[in-house]
Amino acid sequence: xxxxxxxxxxxxxxxxxxxxxxxxxxxxxxxxxxxxxxxxxxxxxxxxxxxxxxxxxxxxxxxxxxxxxxxxxxxxxxxxxxxxxxxxxxxxxxxxxxxxxxxxxxxxxxxxxxxxxxxxxxxxxxxxxxxxxxxxxxxxxxxxxxxxxxxxxxxxxxxxxxxxxxxxxxxxxxxxxxxxxxxxxxxxxxxxxxx
Amino acid sequence: xxxxxxxxxxxxxxxxxxxxxxxxxxxxxxxxxxxxxxxxxxxxxxxxxxxxxxxxxxxxxxxxxxxxxxxxxxxxxxxxxxxxxxxxxxxxxxxxxxxxxxxxxxxxxxxxxxxxxxxxxxxxxxxxxxxxxxxxxxxxxxxxxxxxxxxxxxxxxxxxxxxxxxxxxxxxxxxxxxxxxxxxxxxxxxxxxxx
DNA sequence: AATGATTAAGCAAGCAATTGCTTGTTGGAT
DNA sequence: ATCCAACAAGCAATTGCTTGCTTAATCATT
Numbered sequence: 001x002x003x004x005x006x007x008x009x010x011x012x013x014x015x016x017x018x019x020x021x022x023x024x025x026x027x028x029x030x031x032x033x034x035x036x037x038x039x040x041x042x043x044x045x046x047x048x049x050x051x052x053x054x055x056x057x058x059x060x061x062x063x064x065x066x067x068x069x070x071x072x073x074x075x076x077x078x079x080x081x082x083x084x085x086x087x088x089x090x091x092x093x094x095x096x097x098x099x100x101x102x103x104x105x106x107x108x109x110x111x112x113x114x115x116x117x118x119x120x121x122x123x124x125x126x127x128x129x130x131x132x133x134x135x136x137x138x139x140x141x142x143x144x145x146x147x148x149x150x151x152x153x154x155x156x157x158x159x160x161x162x163x164x165x166x167x168x169x170x171x172x173x174x175x176x177x178x179x180x181x182x183x184x185x186x187x188x189x190x191x192x193x194x195x
Numbered sequence: 196x197x198x199x200x201x202x203x204x205x206x207x208x209x210x211x212x213x214x215x216x217x218x219x220x221x222x223x224x225x226x227x228x229x230x231x232x233x234x235x236x237x238x239x240x241x242x243x244x245x246x247x248x249x250x251x252x253x254x255x256x257x258x259x260x261x262x263x264x265x266x267x268x269x270x271x272x273x274x275x276x277x278x279x280x281x282x283x284x285x286x287x288x289x290x291x292x293x294x295x296x297x298x299x300x301x302x303x304x305x306x307x308x309x310x311x312x313x314x315x316x317x318x319x320x321x322x323x324x325x326x327x328x329x330x331x332x333x334x335x336x337x338x339x340x341x342x343x344x345x346x347x348x349x350x351x352x353x354x355x356x357x358x359x360x361x362x363x364x365x366x367x368x369x370x371x372x373x374x375x376x377x378x379x380x381x382x383x384x385x386x387x388x389x390x
Numbered sequence: 391a392a393t394g395a396t397t398a399a400g401c402a403a404g405c406a407a408t409t410g411c412t413t414g415t416t417g418g419a420t
Numbered sequence: 421a422t423c424c425a426a427c428a429a430g431c432a433a434t435t436g437c438t439t440g441c442t443t444a445a446t447c448a449t450t
Binding site for chain 2: 410413
């Protein structure tokens with residue numbers, strides 16, 4: 001493959017860096033940012049205690065990178081899910097289901113890292129807020145479309161805030177093996193939003 | 196005052212202990228449990244770094260006590276608010292407003308400490324869960340009453356979970372000086388719950 | 391192709407600061 | 421005289437992070 005874009009060294013580098021990112025995200029969500037030591041993260045990927053600092057300048061940098069990566073993965077998943085769906089009601093239902101998926105499925109749970117924002121400096125917090133805002137705007141647009149045709153029980157903005165509360169808070173009580181399924185939660189939430 | 200139940204020494208003790216509890220609760224909510232040092236707490240009430248340990252055996256004990264105190268204060272506020280209200284719809288509205296009050300008004304914000312449960316040992320977590328359950332049951336009862344007369348948009352249990360999500364998550368975006376007021380949030384939430 | 395220079399990636403060791411908590415002591419109210 | 425409440429001082433462990441070095445892979449030049 002003479003036109004390969006990556007030398008082997010670079011590929012390995014990216015892999016290890018991603019491993020660190022994923023392990024850190026998992027541990028941060030599991031135990032919280034402060035309760036997770038850089039030694040925990042290193043051990044999780046089989047490195048020595050100081051080695052992660054070759055890939056990331058600081059522990060906070062690691063958190064910031066994990067948050068941005070997780071937010072953008074969720075954003076792309078959302079965009080892919082709604083692609084080609086024109087009916088706004090149907091689109092909202094798909095968005096709700098997609099959001100619950102990134103929030104509760106798999107082992108990453110990256111969106112919940114946003115809750116650890118306070119561990120970051122103000123400049124990093126602003127970066128996160130910018131990425132997060134783009135995600136919110138996709139929702140705002142769809143909700144306003146629904147509100148315009150009288151299909152929402154509340155104005156778009158308060159509705160968005162309350163809806164995100166319902167969805168995000170589900171991380172506090174959702175258990176994958178019992179109780180409501182993701183589809184059921186999604187349908188229940190949609191039921192409350194739509195008039 | 197021969198029948199006084201408290202000597203002055205005890206009264207002062209209780210005062211200082213309560214000061215510690217309130218300061219700790221505020222700091223824990225503000226910065227998180229791990230990011231708050233026992234020195235922060237001591238300084239907040241004008242003590243030296245080791246003195247809080249005269250009143251509390253450990254930092255975790257301080258958190259546990261603050262959580263229980265906050266939860267029970269909220270519970271009493273709720274009970275007082277609904278006393279004598281028989282109409283279940285009216286009672287739910289009052290409960291929602293009361294819950295938002297304990298959550299967002301004043302400077303204590305104790306209910307949000309529940310989110311710091313993971314910093315506790317399992318036995319302490321169980322104690323907290325027990326107190327928290329009593330609070331939830333008051334809601335469950337009222338919601339079931341409403342569901343029985345067909346006034347709920349969803350069955351009582353999922354409705355309770357989603358409702359608490361809407362309300363508790365409001366701490367993430369509510370600002371006392373702009374946007375929606377507590378009364379407006381309460382009304383919007385009630386609107387979504389009731390059929 | 392062979393050789394020397396450079397770099398990527400990580401290890402070993404440890405530093406400086408912080409942390410929760412303990413110990414022995416002291417002033418003041420009863 | 422007694423004892424509550426707090427102080428002064430510091431210990432032991434942990435923490436994020438740094439430094440100097442090693443190993444292997446890559447690159448440039450002959």
